[in-house]
Amino acid sequence: MARKPERSVEELYRDDPERADALAFGRRGALKGAALAAMGGAVGAAIPFGGHLPAGVAPALLTRPAAAQDAPQFLRMEGKAPLIIQGERPLNAETPEHLLDDAVTPADKFFIRNNGQVPDPVAGDPRGWKIRIDGEVNTPLELTLGELESRFPVVTRQLQMECGGNGRSHFQPQTRGNQWGNGAISNAEWTGVRLRDVLAAAGVKPSASHTGHFGADPHLSGATDRAAISRGMRLAKAMDEDTLIAFRMNGAAIPQVHGAPARLLVPGWPGSLSQKWFTRITLLDKPHTGQGMGGTSYRIPVRPIVPGSENNGRDFAEMESMPVRSILSSHAHGTRLAAGTRTLDLRGAAWAGDDTVRAVHASVDFGATWTEMQVAAPANRHAWQRWTGRVALPADGYYEVWYRATDSRGRMQPHLAANWNPQGYGANPISRIAILVGA
Structure with missing residues (x-):
């Protein structure tokens, strides 16, 4: 033979x-x-x-083909850029990193994360939309958006919002959920009232320690006896000066797909807390038990577990401040440059949940050496930070740009996704894209 x-x-x-x-x-x-x-x-x-x-590391162009070769499915929706579809029921779509090149993310480039159905648009004046505050408060309130805007100070802030599963695709073995790359992130300009001002008006009882959030989005199945998602947080985060009830995005009405006419905005923590189509917040004397709470939902291991193992989340903790991460927006993966190109001017963004970014470094020699980039201060607390810098290329050929951020506590993005968990939260490894010069 x-x-x-x-x-x-x-x-x-x-x-x-x-x-x-x-x-x-x-x-x-x-x-x-x-x-x-x-x-x-x-x-x-x-x-x-x-x-x-490094041994054991295959070129990024082979393990992750450029979009032109691999042709992921892109969203075709009026008013939206061509986002990468991660799921259609419910609709979830990721923004390619190179489209995140604006200091303030335009609405058309804002990623989409849904848990249930998108409710019908509000009929009539959206200022009549009602939000209820109840639970462990002295005076339960039901206020319209118009009343919120006239009764409380209105603030405008640039605020990061990131899906708790951003980076999930980096975990090995693969975990459950949408296989996000690094693009489930945005930094829009939000206008609204501080949640703490509204809670203060209701009179927070000493017994209050946590919140529960509710929205108008129907459950994916159409069932009326359960919520699509209903998460909550420690009261301390609800009282943060940047936690808002938002009713405008980039100076305009919030688009329907992003939570119109009002949503919570809980920056730096998992985006699932930023309830869309927001209708009610209740104060509790213990952690909320709504849809998306408990078990392994938005929770990560306190101690490492065996990758790929089953776990009920008994020893997990709530995911709160998101880990440090960076994106490169100046060049798309698989970019081809003219022969003779000898420098690359790089730019991108970095953020670190409730913390700030201290440094960003880039490498074009597979991590053998690193060049420090210039990192701008955030526009305000909880806004991402833009970074820029230049690297040299000695010849034509294949290069990879590796990039990593370090937060204000000295925590750097790891080489590999760490702390594997069944739902794939918190993966923030060093990222890399392929560049071909003269090829």
Whole structure:
């Protein structure tokens, strides 16, 4: 019987990157000679810093093809940019990093995260929309948006909002939920009233310790006896000066898909707390038990668990301040540049939940060396921070831009997604995109 010929390393890198990686690096842990040439053939260009590619790390262009090659499904919706569809029922769509190049995220580039159905638009004057405040308060209130705007100070703030599962696709093994990259993030300008002012008007009882949030979005099944999502938080976060009942986004009415006519805005914490189509907040003397609370929902292990294992979340803690993360918005993954390009001017954004970003670094030699970027101060607390910088390219060929942020407490994005959990929360590893020069 004729022996089936082994595929070349180049063919393997096209068809089976993991096996090709094992063959290319072998036991030496360094990419050399024919293996380096074959990998260059697979990515379509010489790899000037190929000798620095860590063992076990395949080129990003092979493990994550550029959009033009892989053709993810893009959203086609009036008033929205071509977002990457992560799910259609309910609708969830991610903003590609290179579209997040505005200091203030326009409504059309704002990611979409739904848990149930989108309710019908309000008929009549949206200022008549009512919000109830009850529970552990001295005087339960029911106020219209018009009353909120006339009775309490109106503030405008740039505020980050990020899905709790942002970065989920980086976990191995794969977890449940939408496989977000890094684009379930926005930094819009929100106008509204501070939640703490409204709660103070209701008279917070000493027994109050937590909140429960409610919205008008119907459950995906259409059932009327359960909420699509109903989460809550510690009272301290509700009293934060940046936690808002928002009724305008970027100076205009909030778009229907993003929670019109009013939504909570709880910046720096999982976006699921920022209840869309907001109708009621109740104060409680213990943690809320609504849909999306308890078990493994928006909760992460206190101690590491075995990746891929089942867990009921008994020893988990609520996910609160989101981890440090960065995006690169100046170049899309798979960008091709003219021959002779020898510098890259980079820019992007970084944020760190309730904290700030202290530094951002970028590398074009697979992490062998890093160049510090310039990080701007946030427009206000809980706004993301823009960063810029320049890196040098010694020759034409295939490069990867690696980028990482460090927060004000000194915590840096890790090389790999850490603290695996069944629902895939908190993955914030160093990111990388492929750049081809003269190829």
